[in-house]
Amino acid sequence: MCVPLVYLVLRAFEADPETLVQVVFRLRNLYLLGNTLALTFSVIVATTLIALPLAWLVVRSDLKYKTLLAFLGVMPLAVPGYVMAYALIGLSGFSGFANTIFGVRLPRPEGLWGATLALSLYTFPYLFLNLRSALMGLDPGLEESARSLGRTRLNSFFTVTLPHLWPALAAGWLVIGLYVLGDFGVIALMRYEVFSYAIYTQYAAAFDRIYTAWLALMLVGVTVSFIVIESWIARRRRYARVGTGVARQAAPVSLGAWRPLAWLFLTLVYGASLGLPAMILAFWLNIAPIAFDYATLWQVFLRSALAAAPAAILAAALALPIVYLTVRYPSRLAWVMDRLVYLGYAIPPLAFALAMVFLALNVMPWAYQTLGLLIVAYTLGFLALTVGPIRSALLQMGTRTEEAARSVGYNRVQAFFAVSLPGLRRPIIAGALLVFIMVVKELPITFLLAPTGYTTLATRVFAHTSEGMLYEAAPYAALIVIFSSLFVGLIMRYEGKR
Template sequence: MSLTRSIAAARPPLLLALPALAAGGAMLVPLVYLVVRAAETQAAELAFLVFRPATAQLLANTLALVVSVLTLSSAIALPLAVLVTRCRLPFARLWPVLFTLPLAVPGYVMAYALIGLSGYYGPLNQVFGLRLPRLEGLFGATLALSLYVYPYLFLNLRTALTTLDPALEESARSLGHSALSTFLRVVLPQLKAAFLSGWLVIALYTLGDYGAIALMRYDVFSSAIYSQYAGAFEVYYAAWLALMLIALAGLFLAAEARAARRLHLARTGTGTARVVPRALLGRMALPAALFIALVFSASLGLPVSVILFWLSRAPDAIDWAAVAATALQTVTIAGPVALLAMAAALPVALVTTRFPGRAAFLAERMVYLGYAVPALPFALAMVFFSLAVIPFFYQSMTLLIATLTLHFLALALGPVRSRLLQLGPRAEEAARSLGHGAFAAFRRVTLPQLMRALVAGGLLVFMVVAKELPITLLLSPTGTQTLAMTVFARSSEGALVDAAPYAGLMILFSSLFVGLVLTRSGGAAGKTS
């Protein structure tokens, strides 16, 4: 079958269907093999592995961390979202940008900053004579992750509050409710969908994180998986821990989907869009300013200040040539992954939007499944699969790039799929009616309008891969050093001075990504700020 088939055909051309199905199927094969490998465990050994007290402790620790991160990130994100959407603040357009910038500070860099703050040689002791104990455990991991992930929830809540019909609040106030009562009874219930989507992203990230948790010396599923496999202790135990972590992520996905289905928040009429009125802070001005200063200082000021402090300790000892080489190696990994993700996202998006059906739906779901599976179990599945089927690719750059592409393909798919749904097939059908073939019509009419979405998806993948740690740690060839790996390794060894330039470059690197995202999406948002 060729591309000359009608765009409205019931079945996609093979040149589109095969890459789309291959991308979806490639997600499933290693995960299936992980199940097969785990199933090789003898029944008695399985019972010992799964039901040992250490496993129960790992589950308890993992759930405690997820709940703690969700609680603290909500306590940060909700007041900030209310302040920027409901209150009159000076420099109103600046605050959403500043509250999103912590996404440029990965969790392991935040953990590095928190660790570097304390101790005898830390800045607090050296500058103020205040010696703090080393942050670690549940509290340290919660703080490091929450200060990084809260913008995910903040962005969801800000969008929901900005688009909420002010007539709902005005009706409640006209019935005698106070501002607080109106918020609790009217506004907060309307934010359930935003909370659910933000919580899901944060929960999945927390389940899959390894760097910040390992630096904080807190034992959860992800750290146990890595230590069991990397230390060659119990490979089967690592496989079962990976499956448990995948199952836990699946439970969060199912819970969010079920809760979302039960929401009924739509209005019965369309109404007229109006800007939500903003209130003066009055007596709350000082507490609000202190809260904003605390969050900003902790999420951005702290890591930047700690990095600058350690950079000033021994500036002549920094090997800037090694820093540049590490940055270059990071780019040489992230670049091919971004290009491959863009190339793979296009056929998947075309098949799912232009030729919807069961096969297209399954291919799309498999792509998102690859992203939803925590990074370490996904990498471990690729390890088992490569050792059994393609051993010559084990610990090769090819396997690393392929795994990263599969895991982050969903990030490139989202913008392309959304843009195709906006464009629709009519322009191509008009070109077809003028005598152009299907491929020529797509190339001349649709592809130019897709380029911005393709580039946006590629940039997103590039920057996320540049910060990625668990998959790179598990699959990278011997001698590979990325910025993320170097920050983690030097921080683990206590070489905070050596880690400082890499951590600083990582923040600068990530800030470029956040700036690109805000530049592309901030226009409309800024008008409602």
């Protein structure tokens, strides 16, 4: 985890002091920083306006079909950001869906508002999941106490409920912020210049590699500041109740005359986040040439799967001993190792890939643009995703079963493989599946590290869409969405069984 970042720093400081001053204090850097922060905060505001009322309706209201509504609230995760951008672009223009079907020529979405719309419709489930979990675990007695003291329902929500949702909001904002900072596909298709776009164009055009390294370090600095702010917010208050008794489930709130407005809100959210990409993909698939090469589609899918499967297996294999060490033998060293696991995921993908490029070119040029290096980058970048499920299961398992096995003659290793490992099979598979699907949808790392001519589903969608060849991109985008939808369904089914 540390070596690529070290090489990124070394590359950045290769220049002489005068060149460093010119590179670091360029006026363009402030322009890129302003655009990056504007996009990040715009997406955070937009996703909050979507996810907060959506979570409240799904958890606290008396609406029917809440399980289905919750599932639909998570389903946009199956639509990658660049596919959402593809759908918005396919809706507009002379040959777009709106003009072809309704005769209404919509302007092409681009710039800050286009990127904000595409990213918000895809990322709001991250915040929705956090808020839904927080509302389900919040003691309704807190709001009832406020109501008994004369506060209205709306006032008690803003003064009692909302402050208790700050940890969930901060955690969701952090995930969304990190994603926006590292995104490349959406901002490139929407023609909006931020740090990640500048990094790619500088590297691809081979203009100034030192400036590219500094742009990557600046992006890492912005990312670290977001992590620090989230940690500071989480430490400032206490959120546990101090009263006696057992927390209850909140009674459903009757919407009354607000029910039609609630259904209108849900229809708009689900229609824009799910219906729009499905409709646009169906439209372009319908007008696509009959002679489309589906053999190529299958070949590209196999390439994506053959790169994702080894990365998923390797990530699970690396996560298991790290989790076991940090849970069973906690220490300062174990804590440092646990934090380092998240380094690859916290660094924006484009900056992380660029660090891997510098590492390969300086130390092992034979590995540059090889499938092996791409798989290693995938593994390090998404290793953190496998840690959570395994850690939760190992903590719930406790140590008594292993101690009982040792009492009848097993040593530590035998006890782990005979008793603990079978109980960790489901979380290991769940973590590996999560890495697998993230790799299939991944774009920035693939762009910089993939072997020459090695195309994946994600790169095909982006390449065709950026060239305006929307019907050629449709089959690849549809396959990504269908495949990802199956995975999201597995997540929800797993949650129900838990």
